[in-house]
Amino acid sequence: MNTGVIDKSLELKLDDSMFELVPKEQKKLNEIVRPSMSYWQDVWRRLKKNKLAMFGLIVVILMTVIAIFGPMFSKYNYFANDFTIANQRPSLEHWFGTDQFGRDIFVRVLYGARIxxxxxxxxxxxxxxxxTLYGSISGYAGGLADNIMMRIVDILMSIPMMIYVILLMVVIGAGLKSIIIALAITQWLGMARIVRGQIIQLKNQEFVLAAKTLGASRNRILLKHLVPNSMGPIIVTLTLAVPSAIFTEAFLSFIGLGVSAPKASWGTLVSEAQQLYMIYPYQLFFPAIAICITILAFNLLGDGLRDALDPKMRR
Incomplete structure (x- = not known):
């Protein structure tokens, strides 16, 4: 058989009548409607669509910026007494009025926000x-180690937070440091339980088995694979932990276990104002509304993050 000769009957005859132009509408069907994006880019996209969550985020950012820089730009300070202007009502000179010692309440609210x-x-x-460290180690270890670590958490959670505060006040004295340590001691317990539950769900999935097959160490599996894949619930819990700590600090300061004078937190401002709230209600109103707005903003942001980080809600 001569392979160098082409059979004319096998030649493909093409002409223009065999083709047709594709309409523009048909081309658009093949276009990528949404550009490819990472998980966190998609989270930010969905978070921006949640107006309440964005409102909470803006309020949180504004509160933080004002708390840091606000007192620097005022001609009044939070501790100077001037009894000649005591208990003045809100005015252009003193936006939130003055307290019983003649201190500007606006500056004290800003400084209280900082604290x-x-x-x-x-x-x-x-x-x-x-x-995160404790819960991830407990969940990944499993067995007897997990059982012992969780029983320690149960014992610590059974002790009221007030006991921690009182003991710390005896050891290191009352003030900001003792409150932060007491809150940290009690709040990490809930975080550890949440992280442990996430690690238990993830540690037997395929990507973890693949990492083990490739020879990854336990530390690498925890820090590079399991913890990053648990960040959704962790971030939501972290966001909701901030308003809880703020409210707890305000309560402790209200009952006299918080920061000491002349320093001011929102709780101490409310505590000082409640003695005269029937005569000067504005002294109680402004710090109380600051607490409410801040806690509401963090809760709205936390709810929005919970929805945005939920993979089931991806569209």
Whole structure:
């Protein structure tokens, strides 16, 4: 058989009548409607669609910025007494009025925001670090080690937080440090339980088995695979831990176990104002509304993050 000769009957005859132009509408069907994005980019996209969550995020950022820089730009300070202007009502000179010692309430509310947010952020960060490490180790180890570690958590959770505060006040004295440590001691326990539950769900999945097959160490599996895949619930819990710490600090300061004078937190401002709230209600109103707005903003942000981080809600 001569392979160099092409059979004419096998030649493909093409002409223009055999083709047709594809309409523009048909081309658009093959286009990628949504560009490819990572998990965290998609989380941010969905979070931006939640108006209440974005409102909470904006309020949290504004509160933080104002607490840091606000007192620096005021001609009044939080501790100077001037009895000649005591108990003045809100005016252009003193936006929130003055207290019984003639101190500007607006500046004291701003300074109180600084103290309260420091407590909230510090306690949440410490509980995040300790709770994530403890819970991840407990969940990944399993067996007897997990049982012992969780029983320790149960014992610590059975002790009221007030006991921790009183003991710390005896050892290191009352103040900001003792409150932060007491809150951190109690808040990391809940974080540890949440992280442990997530690790138990993830540790037998395929990507963990693949990492073990490739020879990854336990530390690498925990820090590079399991903990990052548990960040959704961890971030939501962390967001909701901040308002809880702020409210707890306000309560402790209200009953006299918080920061000492002349320093001010929102709780101490409420405690001082409640003595004269029937005569000067504005002294109680402003710090109380600051607590409510901040806690509401963090709760709205936490709810929005919970929805945005839920893979089942991806569209």
């Amino acid at each position: 309260s947010l420091i407590v909230g952020y510090a306690a949440a960060f410490i509980s995040f670090v300790i709770g």
